[in-house]
Amino acid sequence: MAVSRDLLAGVGKDIKAEIDAVQGNEIFIRTQLDEAGIISEFEVLARGNSYSAPAVINNLAAGEMVVHNHPSGDLTPSAPDIRLAAKLAERDIGFAIINNQAEQIYVVVEAGPGRVNKKLNKKEILNYFKKEGNLDQELENFSERKEQLITAEKIIDSFNQHQIDFIEAGTGTGKSFAYLIPALFYNNLNNAKIVVSTNTINLQEQLVNKDLLILKRVLDFDFKAVLVKGRNNYLCLRKYKNFKQKYQQQETEITIELFEELNDWKENTKTGEKSEIDFQIKAAVWNEIAAESDLCLKTACPFYNKCYFMQARKEVYRADILIVNHHLLLSDARVKVETGSAGRGILPNFNHLIIDEAHNIGEIATAHLGYPLYQSLLDRWLKRLSGEKNSLLSQIREDISFTIGCDQARMREILDKRLIPTAQKIRDLIPQYFKELQDLIGEFKDKKITVNEKVKNNAVWQEFFQTAIDLAAYLKNELTYLQIIYENLYLELAESNDENELKLKSTIGRCQDLIKRVEFNLAAEDENYVFWLESSYYRGNTQVVQKSVPIDVGKFLPDLIWSRLSNIIFTSATITTAGSFNYFYQQTGIKQAAELKVESPFDYAKQAQLLIPLDFPEPNKKEFLPELVSSLAALLKKTTGSTMVLFTSYYMLNYCYNNLQANLEDQGIRLLAQSKLSRNYILQQFQTESNTVIFGTSSFWEGVDLPGDLLKYLVMVKLPFPVPGEPLYKAKEKLLEKQGLNPFFNLALPDAVIRFRQGFGRLIRSKKDKGLIILYDRRLKDRKYGKMFLQSLPDSCPVIETTQQKIIEKIE
Ligand code: SF4
Structure with a gap:
């Protein structure tokens, strides 16, 4: 059975010494192979007893081989060995068993391609970023930046050492080239797929339509890059x-x-x-x-042969570097975890991940791991089942007639006496379910109500509770009837991919998902989640949603995604608060990472000033808003455009818009308000029409790139603290209190600092840009915590305490 191989040649003695050190018990080892396929390096990951050792498979890379010893000397793989070997094989990781003398080895699964982790040549790659280097020769306005060199060097180390890195690189560092060039070299050397995930379409477009096209000309090897869409x-x-x-x-x-x-x-x-x-x-x-x-x-x-998606998928599998967004990255991870198969995902297997705009990953993952229940989800499922002429139930009726060998009478009875009436019951209950939720929200003052004991004791909840129980019960009944039909009519067709078989299978799967959502949100008792009801106005209608998301997403992310990868680089211009990565560790659930913080190469001393009018009331005073209107009126008349005003709520934005719009229009100044116009339209108008001012909130605090004279004045009306009454925020606060941590310093403040830094970063986009930032929030100077914001700004940026009048005078 055992196969004696030279695989252990160089390291056998050392491995034996490790086994001896644990009295011949089992150890679990990660090994690396050299170009000849011989084990050249090893690291003991775990030590166990005489019959097992913990299988530590996080952070392993494709091409590596896991080895463990059988103290009995019998190298036959056990059933758990085979299962683990199959799991690792999906990641191109090999699996082998040795005896305690480390002389014999039985290779259960060979290591996959890329088994030799060829190291990047630092000097060769860094030359690309130097004066007269390849980038300099290709780009008109290239200048050697020490910040870019430092970032690229760190990323080269990350690829070579297969580690997790947190890299904050200030605006203008040139971080996309700093990661793309090492990533493409690594792919070329090791044939390892690289995935780059971004938050915004803007960055995806920049990578695909600009940066990677430049690198096609700059690098002396070819590569294939693909933008992956769902x-x-x-x-x-x-x-x-x-x-x-x-x-x-x-x-x-x-x-x-x-x-x-x-x-x-x-x-x-x-x-x-x-x-x-x-x-x-x-x-x-x-x-x-x-x-x-x-x-x-x-x-x-x-x-199939003409299918657009299948063609796109083929390109994805052939690609060297894949550009995705955070949503797709997380969907892929969720599918892989839920199906237990790496092959079922949207993306092929990969071990190297670069997450740009990484400061958003926690928020997006939180939304992604939720179980929201909208009326449209139920309506859509029901419409496909029974709402249309060609609905599934009418097709089942036809199929019953054509299916020889099934009990047609029984099937018709299930269809007519069970499936159709139950579908009707569900149809009647859905509007009642959401109407009662709406009534329940009406019992409270807010539009977002956390589902807690107080809500559960409300009489309207009791009524709703019964409706929800009924809905879940009817859905479960419908599921049972659908499963009976499936087993009797379609099971045999499962391999043939019959269209109705597929539709029924999909309807069953979605029904299970709906039951899960109804029951999960109704019980509302998973302590890792927060549950709330939300009423919003959408296209003329009020809609109610039940929401549930993890409170601490960092608890879920390692198992969901990080533990499958051997090398992850998180990067953004804003990861730290006052120089610390602590908040990011908390958000990602990562315990240890190599850290790098690189300042922006811009000369903020010359390019920008942060002005704080101290003759202005604090934001919590009732005169704040009226005074903001009159101050903005004077300011915007002077700037006559090239200005973006960032608000922290739609209420504030609309208040100022309603009180300023007519007056400013008379002066020839047009306000482009996010509450009235789409983001794309606003940005397009702002770039093509003069005398325009953006009034933005939420998404305008980040991802907006308006270089040169397009944006010369940036106004932030308030420090962007999160809304304290938000259910998720309140739940996080409680959790921190339970852990003995102060919610303000561990949540509200770091969150606001990162957002503030994002807003600040909208102004200076290139070395030539110049401008003023006006912050109508004196708390930055008056409160102790203001220091956290100030310490998070570029060191050289002048912060000037001034008056409204002096600010007007500064505007040229
Ligand atoms: S059914 Fe599948 S393979 Fe066929 S066209 Fe649609 S997406 Fe493509």
């Missing part, structure tokens, strides 16, 4: 065929104009990507024709 972004040709038929049979409500526009696009599109569509299309219509994983026939699909 399946739902692609047209499904099979669904489109059904949609067209429905339209021709007048079974859909879409207009001739929309159908013709859509058909025209479908005939001409090369990519089938929704982003190409330049006419209005409702989400409900797109959903009818978009690709979906549980409604895909895969290789059995008649359109």
